Amino acid sequence: EDKVVQSPLSLVVHEGDTVTLNCSYEVTNFRSLLWYKQEKKAPTFLFMLTSSGIEKKSGRLSSILDKKELFSILNITATQTGDSAVYLCASLRAGNNRKLIWGLGTSLAVNP
């Protein structure tokens, strides 16, 4: 059965810390891996990864995919209180039954 597992489930850090969030996947007919940030309600898109070893970067956030070991990481450097959110990882399964398989998320709390 397809699954996406995120770790840790929750994390508490202080402003300025660097955090690494993990996402492993087992998805048949894998096409891509996506990261979302969910603060209140609507998840907002962060990154889409399709190729191994190519880092995607946006400000203090970066992400990379390892298709051999079937995982991805999301790094946040110099964390700020505004980074407090749930970070969701999802894997897109291609083909006839095309859909996103979601992890449970990592709840990040950044304390001042």
Next chain:
Amino acid sequence: KAGVTQTPRYLIKTRGQQVTLSCSPISGHRSVSWYQQTPGQGLQFLFEYFSETQRNKGNFPGRFSGRQFSNSRSEMNVSTLELGDSALYLCASSLLGNHETQYFGPGTRLLVL
């Protein structure tokens, strides 16, 4: 461009009732997907509609149904509500049904008592 809108934002129902949720996608988007989000199960795919046709569905019982209108607005219906249906229901729209570039609405929080 207005974002994805969902109505109502909050809803309280009792077991056995039925409920209809509405989603208006971004203008020009033809695909609408529905998700159920609960703390224990995370986000789970319900179904996707594209140009008024259900293109894909997840593993939910037949009590969950949906439809899409010619203006791409979509509704989902849950009949014979159960306590376990309490969840945040999110819809997401995309231009061509590309799950990789979808935009989420704020969700409808459903509480079943």
